[in-house]
Amino acid sequence: MNLLERTISKITIPATDLSAEVDRAMTAQDDVDFGRLNDVLLRYISIMGERHPAPPQTSVVISCADHGVAAESVSAYPPETTLNMMCNYLIARGGAANAAANYANANLIVADLGVNTEHTDIHGLLHHSIARGTANMTKGPAMTRAQAIQSIETGIAIANDCANRGDRCILPGEMGISNTTSSAAMVAAFLGLTPEEVTGRGANISDARLAHKVEIVRCALDVNRPDPHDGLDVLAKVGGFELGCIAGLILGAAARRMLVILDGANTTSAALVAHALAPNCVHYLLASHASLTEHSHPHALHHLGLTPMLRLDIRLSEAAGSSIVLRMLERMLSIWETIDTSSPLPPRAAWSPSPARGGGYNSAISASPVNGGSSEHGEPIGGISLPNRSSMSACQYRLDNLAKPIHSLGYLEWISVQLAGVMHCERPPLDTQAALLLITEKKELPVDLARILSSLTDTRGIPVHILTSHDSEDAYAAAYRLARSAPILILGTDERKASTAITDALTAALHGAATAGSLILPGDARADNIAHKTEANSPALTPHLLHVLPDMLTIDTELTAGIAGIFGLDILHAALHVVNDMKTFTETGVAVAIDGAGAGRQVKETLINSTAPI
Structure with missing residues (x-):
């Protein structure tokens, strides 16, 4: 033999x-499917x-x-x-x-x-x-x-x-x-x-x-x-x-x-x-x-x-x-370890909603209305500016000339370019910070849901901020402040039905994050639905939105509480590794395309004192 x-x-x-x-235990969860x-x-x-x-x-x-x-x-x-x-x-x-x-x-x-x-x-x-x-x-x-x-x-x-x-x-x-x-x-x-x-x-x-x-x-x-x-x-x-x-x-x-x-x-x-x-x-x-x-x-x-x-x-x-x-x-x-062992909820004030500190519009924010666009040069008109086009073009050119077939990494390339424009940076760094803003109507999250969120965010250093939906101005201000420190912002809600208050708060948060220049990941089906409706009325939001569910994640569930956005970060971080870790045809000595979309767009330059391996 x-x-x-x-x-x-x-x-x-x-x-x-x-x-x-395990399946019975996982599907018995009331809070997340x-x-x-x-x-x-x-x-x-x-x-x-x-x-x-x-x-x-x-x-x-x-x-x-x-x-x-x-x-x-x-x-x-x-x-x-x-x-x-x-x-x-x-x-x-x-x-x-x-x-x-x-x-x-x-x-x-x-x-x-x-x-x-x-x-x-x-x-x-x-x-x-x-x-x-x-x-x-x-x-x-x-x-x-x-x-x-x-x-x-x-x-x-x-x-x-x-x-x-x-x-x-x-x-x-x-x-x-x-x-x-x-x-x-x-x-x-x-x-x-x-x-x-x-x-x-x-x-x-x-x-x-x-x-x-x-x-x-x-x-x-x-x-x-x-x-x-x-x-x-x-x-x-x-x-x-x-x-x-x-x-x-x-x-x-x-x-x-x-x-x-x-x-x-x-x-x-x-x-x-x-x-x-x-x-x-x-x-x-x-x-x-x-x-x-x-x-x-x-x-x-x-x-x-x-x-x-x-x-x-x-x-x-x-x-x-x-x-x-x-x-x-x-x-x-x-997540399974957390659910099965009923691990204690870590002390975190953010698991209980609280008003945004300094809630409402401050002078810097209120000077820029939320419904606006921008000029072709990316200068603000009404608060929300277009991502930087020169950064996007430079990022796309680099991606096209990485040692691979042109456009072969699909959405990972598109995400890299989008983030480059938002951050005004040709190669967004691997350690780009993300945060989660969760908007709820409850006084506190269900314990099991809080444990699940903790298991997904604590080890990755993702700060979680929970806000009640009572005041849309608070949501705008909270999202604006978070986006100023975290270029990637996940927005979500744990509510099964988006009430008027939830809709208004998420809409305000979308505008606040976009005005601050963040890339926004609607983190669950309800947040994503509201994001689609909001950008239909405010097209200036579109370049700041990265729709994950179901556009990229085909998992037959709507998820909740921003969890889809947290999983979406795995896709985004893969994109960051592409733009940072891969090298160009010039750097590697790999042959460029001789046919198709890559022909002429991909170049291999001759380097003086080249250290290219081939």
Whole structure:
């Protein structure tokens, strides 16, 4: 029995008795319905078999390999980009995977499964090269069946190493120019779909190249006729070495009872291989985000029975989305610990509402009416100014020239630009402060809700201010003062129905925070509804609003008391790591786009005394 067979024999369905108990306790909460955030918690508890497991030690594993189909010009980037990026991860340390690992406090592992070059001097690289890239799958199989097994067993071995080091979670990722072509062909083969149904833009290619890519997928399927009932046959005929490695990571993790959080279309297509070989491995998987441009992704997720937590339009598989879900799992573990242990409420005066100190309009605030706009230069007209356009343009230019396909990080890029404009800063710092202003009609919060809020805010240093809704002028002044010290302000209410008083207070708070120049996260469904109505009447508010629920969080619940906004901070902090941790094409030596939206916009300058690694 080989390693693959031994591993498959060890994969069992986790017991659900314990997670069912936890589910009953979580859903019995009167104050908060966590929706599908519960699913993240329950899956991890089932896998670990512990009532209160520790947050998972985690590794981001990036598998790299070249593809022979790159010769068919299906990508916006030249084939040498695979090597460029592999070096970037380990030498310049400026890739999206680096930012994700930094954000998640995870170990970063980079493995060469078949990059088309000799390289023995990259410190930290795992050398598992099977061949110098796959064969061109339009001419015949991409690899032999033996090579397919070897790629999977390499992933299993890496997963075992992770488990032996104490990891409880793996975030798989990949790098391989033209691998979305292989990924599309794999999904088409497994699910019986047409090339048009599964082929996306990959690294943001042009319309003409996309049409060509569809025909290349069609050709590969026609030439090879992969057997959808044989995972190894599909992988061997139209797959890639790095995709086989990810399938092995999933199988190895399942055998060692580790969680795997999928990130994007390519890791999900690899999961189809693992699922075909061992269907029970799906019980060890979570989906992080839905890709809007890779058409194969929703089909593959549906086949696996997985529903993503995030809608961020991320087009990479470098753990940008999965690292956010990992953070959300950590939040849910903290909440569950608080609920189950009835931990004492920490002394905090703010848990009881009190009038805003110095409530009402002071002279500086009252000089600027709340309903206003601004000139094209961002100068105040009526109090609320537009975010700084030069800062936004500079931030966007930097994002476009980070070593990645243009616009491939979706909402994370958009958030970075929005925050840059609000803060008048090209690169908003990682330690940008956030605060929560909660408006209520009650004399005090329910104890369980206060405990939950405490578990979410105390360890992250988020100050919580609670205000009664009796005076909208107090809400305006409180929001203004908070926003002057915290550039990110979460607004929420714990009221199930937004009364006139709540509506007026939240409306005033929105204007106060925007006048002070804050980025505002409506923190629950009621606050978000009021924010939408308010900005319809006051368009100057729009650049200051970041709608999280349900725009970015797809969790089938409305939440309450600003909690959605607190989870939204995890998305925002991931965006801050992107703009701060990633490096440009010039800094890393990675090749720029030769097609699509990135061509001409992305540049690689020649540096004097350059220290670029490539």
